[in-house]
Amino acid sequence: MELKDKLVSSFMAFENNVDVENPVHDIRTEAIKNFETKGFPTKKEEAWKYTSLNSLRKIDFSIFPKTENTIEYNDVKQYFLHEIDTYKIVFVDGIYSSYLSETTHDGVDICLMSSALTKDMYKPVIDVYFNKVASKEESLTTLNTAFSREGAYIYIPKNKMPKKPIEILHFATGNEASLMLQPRNLIIVEENAEVQIIERHQSLTSNNVLTNAVTEIFAADNAIVDIYKLQNDTAGASLIDNTYIDQKNKSVVKVHTFSFGGKLTRNNLNFYQNGEYIDSIMKGVTILGEKQHVDHHTLVHHIEPNCESHQDYKGIYGESSTGVFNGKIIVDKIAQKTNAFQQNNNILISDKATINTKPQLEIFADDVKCSHGCTIGQLDEDALFYLQSRGIPLKEARALLMYAFANNVLESVRIPELKSRINALIANKLGVSLGFDL
Amino acid sequence: MLKINNLHAQVEDKEILKGINLEMKAGEVHAIMGPNGSGKSTLASVIAGKENFEVTDGSVELDGEDLDEVSPEERAHKGVFLSFQYPVEIPGVSVTNFMKTAINESRKAKGLEEMPAKDMLKLIREKSELLEIDRKFLSRSLNEGFSGGEKKRNEIFQMAMLEPKLAILDETDSGLDIDALRIVANGVNKLKSKDNAVLVITHYQRLLDYIVPDFVHVLHNGKIVKSGGKELALELEEKGYDWLKNEATV
Numbered sequence: 001m002e003l004k005d006k007l008v009s010s011f012m013a014f015e016n017n018v019d020v021e022n023p024v025h026d027i028r029t030e031a032i033k034n035f036e037t038k039g040f041p042t043k044k045e046e047a048w049k050y051t052s053l054n055s056l057r058k059i060d061f062s063i064f065p066k067t068e069n070t071i072e073y074n075d076v077k078q079y080f081l082h083e084i085d086t087y088k089i090v091f092v093d094g095i096y097s098s099y100l101s102e103t104t105h106d107g108v109d110i111c112l113m114s115s116a117l118t119k120d121m122y123k124p125v126i127d128v129y130f131n132k133v134a135s136k137e138e139s140l141t142t143l144n145t146a147f148s149r150e151g152a153y154i155y156i157p158k159n160k161m162p163k164k165p166i167e168i169l170h171f172a173t174g175n176e177a178s179l180m181l182q183p184r185n186l187i188i189v190e191e192n193a194e195v196q197i198i199e200r201h202q203s204l205t206s207n208n209v210l211t212n213a214v215t216e217i218f219a220a221d222n223a224i225v226d227i228y229k230l231q232n233d234t235a236g237a238s239l240i241d242n243t244y245i246d247q248k249n250k251s252v253v254k255v256h257t258f259s260f261g262g263k264l265t266r267n268n269l270n271f272y273q274n275g276e277y278i279d280s281i282m283k284g285v286t287i288l289g290e291k292q293h294v295d296h297h298t299l300v301h302h303i304e305p306n307c308e309s310h311q312d313y314k315g316i317y318g319e320s321s322t323g324v325f326n327g328k329i330i331v332d333k334i335a336q337k338t339n340a341f342q343q344n345n346n347i348l349i350s351d352k353a354t355i356n357t358k359p360q361l362e363i364f365a366d367d368v369k370c371s372h373g374c375t376i377g378q379l380d381e382d383a384l385f386y387l388q389s390r391g392i393p394l395k396e397a398r399a400l401l402m403y404a405f406a407n408n409v410l411e412s413v414r415i416p417e418l419k420s421r422i423n424a425l426i427a428n429k430l431g432v433s434l435g436f437d438l
Numbered sequence: 439m440l441k442i443n444n445l446h447a448q449v450e451d452k453e454i455l456k457g458i459n460l461e462m463k464a465g466e467v468h469a470i471m472g473p474n475g476s477g478k479s480t481l482a483s484v485i486a487g488k489e490n491f492e493v494t495d496g497s498v499e500l501d502g503e504d505l506d507e508v509s510p511e512e513r514a515h516k517g518v519f520l521s522f523q524y525p526v527e528i529p530g531v532s533v534t535n536f537m538k539t540a541i542n543e544s545r546k547a548k549g550l551e552e553m554p555a556k557d558m559l560k561l562i563r564e565k566s567e568l569l570e571i572d573r574k575f576l577s578r579s580l581n582e583g584f585s586g587g588e589k590k591r592n593e594i595f596q597m598a599m600l601e602p603k604l605a606i607l608d609e610t611d612s613g614l615d616i617d618a619l620r621i622v623a624n625g626v627n628k629l630k631s632k633d634n635a636v637l638v639i640t641h642y643q644r645l646l647d648y649i650v651p652d653f654v655h656v657l658h659n660g661k662i663v664k665s666g667g668k669e670l671a672l673e674l675e676e677k678g679y680d681w682l683k684n685e686a687t688v
Binding site for chain 1: 483486489509511513514515519520522530531536539541543544547579596600
């Protein structure tokens with residue numbers, strides 16, 4: 001059976017396990033109708049021109065795990081930021097693992113979407129926020145909405161900041177030959193509140209995993225939100241990450257995306273600036289090899305005047321890997337004094353690697369500053385010679401230059417332990433040990 | 439130590455070195471002077487092993503070993519050091535970490551263990567004092583945002599750390615004010631010994647007031663057209679290069 005048909009027919013089975021009287025279920029029902037009409041996007045659509053889901057659609061994914069699986073902390077410790085204390089919301093094959101998690105209700109809510117969607121005390125919040133910024137049209141987002149049941153729920157009230165960063169981890173055990181996961185996250189950061197979140201999807205085997213995630217983030221006036229996405233999954237794992245961010249006056253939201261692994265990764269990162277003096281920051285480092293594919297699709301919608309957006313994506317593509325960067329910026333007519341910057345720099349280190357990069361600017365205001373630049377190049381021969389002449393072998397010299405190339409994105413990581421973790425991942429990805437922490 | 443025989447080298451089919459002969463012994467300082475475009479920097483790069491220069495004839499020997507086919511990093515491990523005219527910026531890699539990597543890669547190539555951290559720190563402290571380099575400077579990203587003088591001083595600091603057998607200083611004086619020039623030259627002089635050799639490449643005589651050469655060679659149009667003692671540098675400063683160009687054509 002085609003994956004679409006399987007998903008649509010699974011919806012009925014899904015309905016047996018959720019409260020169909022809950023108003024949230026009306027949203028799910030609408031969503032599955034939309035998905036049924038539209039199906040999976042194909043390469044005929046402009047937004048999916050360079051990313052094909054065809055091969056994934058032919059895989060016979062389990063839509064729900066057959067059994068509840070457990071894993072030991074020691075088996076997955078390496079994927080946690082264990083050097084520092086963090087809150088943890090952990091899922092194993094899509095099911096919450098209380099054993100591996102550390103949640104809280106102490107002044108802030110760092111807990112589960114399943115609770116938020118079903119318990120009365122959260123209803124007022126769910127009514128206001130759930131599915132309010134996520135697209136009701138885009139088919140993969142509506143597919144996730146239809147099956148929304150579990151994920152992370154984070155609510156930071158006015159003037160609060162959790163004592164430590166929050167890790168959201170999704171593990172796939174590989175106990176199913178092929179498993180589809182659809183986590184749904186809701187993150188609300190109220191006025192003057194602040195939060196740091198690290199997200200990771202990790203398969204523990206090379207079995208097929210397809211994750212179609214949706215995260216809604218609401219940043220109220222003066223809120224500060226830092227999101228770090230670590231994408232370093234195994235060769236059987238594919239990820240479609242749909243993130244929707246609603247920002248109000250003077251809020252600052254920063255999303256860092258580090259893409260080093262997986263089979264196919266598609267990042268749909270959407271910012272909506274519903275206020276003034278907002279700053280939206282997107283940074284990414286992509287380092288790929290083998291036949292890996294990463295597609296970064298960003299959207300910034302400047303709806304009100306006096307806001308800024310900054311995008312800086314660096315890509316290093318080796319072997320037969322392929323990359324896509326598509327950065328769309330819309331500046332509405334009333335959004336005067338907008339400053340929108342976009343930069344995408346790429347290095348191809350193999351003749352077989354490909355990058356498709358495209359800025360897409362739709363500007364309707366006349367008093368704005370918008371700049372975009374993309375470059376595709378190779379490593380500088382003179383710089384390589386400089387390093388070699390100091391006794392550094394070619395492979396290490398190349399790694400140092402690639403690291404230097406990605407450096408300004410790494411510089412803005414605000415959690416030092418996370419930064420050194422990312423450095424280690426980069427060194428590992430580049431296959432070098434330089435005798436110091438990069 | 440260094441023996442260059444009838445060296446011809448070209449880049450993209452353009453011949454730049456047209457038969458260079460030069461011999462340097464341990465303990466000697468040689469200067470190569472010459473007008474712009476005479477091939478000075480090319481000679482420096484060819485000795486250090488830059489791959490986009492093709493050696494079409496002749497040879498470069500270090501201690502009797504032909505360096506043809508020897509990679510730049512292996513030449514460095516054998517004791518060749520080139521101070522660059524335009525050092526490259528490496529953001530995110532501190533001077534200290536860069537030196538650790540360079541030293542330990544060299545040691546690895548020689549089958550030695552990595553240098554213990556405390557020895558490394560001691561060495562860094564000692565050599566940075568020699569070049570009057572501030573400690574804070576060492577934690578900055580290599581060459582990033584350095585002034586011209588800081589870059590050159592950092593090159594000589596690297597030379598001090600690596601203790602090469604043959605040091606080639608390519609236009610090390612350019613971009614230096616007189617104080618920085620004195621510090622750099624003083625550093626080079628302190629590193630000089632009976633076991634190593636220094637090849638100073640310069641357009642002007644100024645640096646040679648501080649690093650006094652045993653021999654001066656004039657390069658013109660890819661060939662050494664005149665060699666002499668240190669007084670030749672003074673003569674060049676006075677008369678310019680034109681009389682030699684004429685002499686060469688005759």
